[in-house]
Amino acid sequence: MADQIEADMIHGGGFLRKIDLAMVRVRDVHPLHTTYRGRQVFTVPPPGGGAAVIEAFNILESFAGEHLIEDTVTRHHTLVETFRIVLADRGQVSATSGLFGRRSSVALSKDHARERASLISADSVIADSDIYGPVDPECAPPSESTTQVSVADRWGNVVSLTQTLGRSWGAKVATRGLGFPYNSFLESFNFDKPQCPGYLQPNIRWPNDMAPTIVLDDDGSLVVALGTPGSDLIPGIIANVVSNLVDRGSDLEAAVAFPRVLFGGTLDLVPYVEQTGSITAADIDALEDMGHKTVARYLYPAVGRSIVLYGGVN
Numbered sequence: 001m002a003d004q005i006e007a008d009m010i011h012g013g014g015f016l017r018k019i020d021l022a023m024v025r026v027r028d029v030h031p032l033h034t035t036y037r038g039r040q041v042f043t044v045p046p047p048g049g050g051a052a053v054i055e056a057f058n059i060l061e062s063f064a065g066e067h068l069i070e071d072t073v074t075r076h077h078t079l080v081e082t083f084r085i086v087l088a089d090r091g092q093v094s095a096t097s098g099l100f101g102r103r104s105s106v107a108l109s110k111d112h113a114r115e116r117a118s119l120i121s122a123d124s125v126i127a128d129s130d131i132y133g134p135v136d137p138e139c140a141p142p143s144e145s146t147t148q149v150s151v152a153d154r155w156g157n158v159v160s161l162t163q164t165l166g167r168s169w170g171a172k173v174a175t176r177g178l179g180f181p182y183n184s185f186l187e188s189f190n191f192d193k194p195q196c197p198g199y200l201q202p203n204i205r206w207p208n209d210m211a212p213t214i215v216l217d218d219d220g221s222l223v224v225a226l227g228t229p230g231s232d233l234i235p236g237i238i239a240n241v242v243s244n245l246v247d248r249g250s251d252l253e254a255a256v257a258f259p260r261v262l263f264g265g266t267l268d269l270v271p272y273v274e275q276t277g278s279i280t281a282a283d284i285d286a287l288e289d290m291g292h293k294t295v296a297r298y299l300y301p302a303v304g305r306s307i308v309l310y311g312g313v314n
Contacts, residue, residue, distance in 0.1 A: 001178065002018045002021045002022070003018065004175055004177070004178060005018070005021065005175055005178070006018040008175040008176070012173070015186070023203075029045050030045065031043060031044065031045060031050070031214075032044070032045050032050045032051060032053075032054050032108070033054075034054045034057055034058055034108070034110075035061075036057040036060070036061055036215070036242065036246060037061060037065060037246055037247070038217075038218045039215050039216065039217060039218065039223055039246060040215065040216040040217075040218070040220075041053075041054070041057055041213065041214075041215050041242075042213065042214045042215075042216070043211050043212065043213040043214075044162075044210065044211055044212055044213075046205075046207065047205040047206060047207045047208060048162075048208060048209075048210050048211060048212075049090075049207075049208055049209035049210055049211040049234055049235065050211045050213070051090070051107065051108060052086045052087070052089075052090045052209070052211065052234075052235040053211045053213055053234075053235045053238050053239065054108050055085075055086050055089060055107055055108060055112075055113060055116075055235075056082055056083065056086045056235045056236065056238075056239040057239060057242070058108075058109075058110050058112075058113030058114075059082045059085060059086070059113045059116055059117045059120075060078075060079075060082055060239060060243060061110075061113070062113060062114050062117035062118075063078060063117065065246075065247045068243050068247040068248070069247055069248050071278040071279065071283075073283050073286040073287065073290075074122055075261075076261045076271075076273065076279065076283060076287060077120075077122070077123075077287060077290060077292075078120060079236070079239070079240070079261045079262075079263075080261055080262075080263045080271040080287070080292065081119075081120045081125070081126055082117075082120070082236075082239070083235065083236040083239075083262060083263035083264075084126065084131060084263050085116045085119065085120075085126075085131050086235050086236075087232055087235075087263065087264075088131040088132045089107050089116075090232070091132065116131075119131065123290060124290055124291055125290055125291035125292055125293075146162060146163070146164035146210060146228075146229030146230070146231075147162070147163055147164065147229065147312075148160075148161070148162045148212065148226070148227035148228055148229065148312070148313070148314040149161045149162075149163075149227075149314060150212075150225040150226060150227065150314050151225075152222070152225065156222075158214060158222055158225045159225070160212035160213060160214050160225040160226065160227050161212055161227070162210040162211070162212040162227040162228075162229075163210075164183070164208075164210060164229070165181060165182075165183040165184065166183050166184035166185050166187070166188060167184045167187075169181050170182050170183040170184045171183060171184040172184075185206050186200070188206060188208075189204075189206070209230075209231050209232050209234045209235075210227070210234065211227065211234050211235060211238060212225075212226075212227035213225070213226055213227060213238055213242075215242055215245075215246075223242075223245060223246075224241070224242065224245060224252065224255075226238060226241060226242075226256075226313055226314065227313070227314065228311035228312060228313040228314070229308055229311060229312050230264075230308065230309065230310070230311040231264070232264050233262050233263075233264040233272070233309065233310075233311060234311070236260070236261075236262040236263060236264075237260060237262065237310070237311035237313060238313075240258070240260040240261070240262070241255050241256055241258075241260075241313055242255075244258050256313045257301075258278070259273075259274035259277050259278055259279050259300045260272070260274075260310055260311070261273050261274075261279065262309075262310070264309070270294050270295070270296050271287060271292050271295050271296070272296050272298060272309055272310070273287070273295060273296075273297065273298070274298060274299070274300040275297050275298065275299050275300065277300045279300075281297075284297055298310070
């Protein structure tokens with residue numbers, strides 16, 4: 001296969017060579033771990049996006065569970081602000097470690113989460129200067145068209161797997177006879193800004209947002225195995241679903257189907273909210289009155305591209 005790939009790359013003007021494939025190694029790594037109201041949360045380590053999921057749970061745990069039960073503007077606001085903070089911290093990511101740069105151990109701690117949670121007020125938006133570091137908005141890598149598979153077998157083994165080609169159909173090319181398209185992740189690197197975490201250089205790992213997650217009860221029994229597409233919306237999507245399960249006591253179908261309040265874009269102030277159902281147009285107006293600069297309004301249930309924005313949770 002490596003010979004076929006190299007020959008096709010040379011023929012088509014591609015960059016990949018057999019020696020690049022020979023350098024790839026499978027790494028057996030431990031998951032990241034935290035607790036959320038007594039439940040055990042395990043998620044993917046770097047270069048995956050599990051660190052952002054961990055921080056989201058740690059921040060939300062700083063608020064009483066009752067705070068997240070009812071559909072109130074305060075709840076919606078708390079979720080949006082949490083995800084703003086998480087993505088701001090994620091913006092300090094180091095491409096070599098896949099974590100939050102020098103602040104990695106701090107950013108994943110409960111103490112850091114309580115400090116960050118203290119910035120969230122009930123009736124106003126946190127100032128950008130209070131949460132954002134010196135992050136160039138052009139450093140944020142694009143990603144889309146991700147697929148999640150969650151599997152459990154009769155013996156109790158559980159796998160949560162997220163994979164992606166980047167864009168739809170990846171690079172939109174394939175080597176004849178091999179049966180798979182190539183991904184498009186070279187475009188996710190930055191080519192002209194060395195200060196960016198994703199600046200392309202030899203032996204670098206692509207930092208991504210994928211965060212397959214498994215949640216266990218305090219007795220070790222399975223609560224949920226889940227993951228989702230959604231690029232930088234992924235931490236918020238997962239946190240919404242797990243909060244519905246844990247804080248609201250929803251069943252799994254309702255927890256996944258429930259309208260979600262999200263935030264996406266490293267420096268784009270865009271809370272994604274629903275217009276109908278449990279999140280009303282009046283709620284959205286109230287968020288804007290609080291100071292949320294740009295609110296993208298989408299009808300529920302989501303259709304077309306909006307499904308990707310809200311996450312195809314599996």
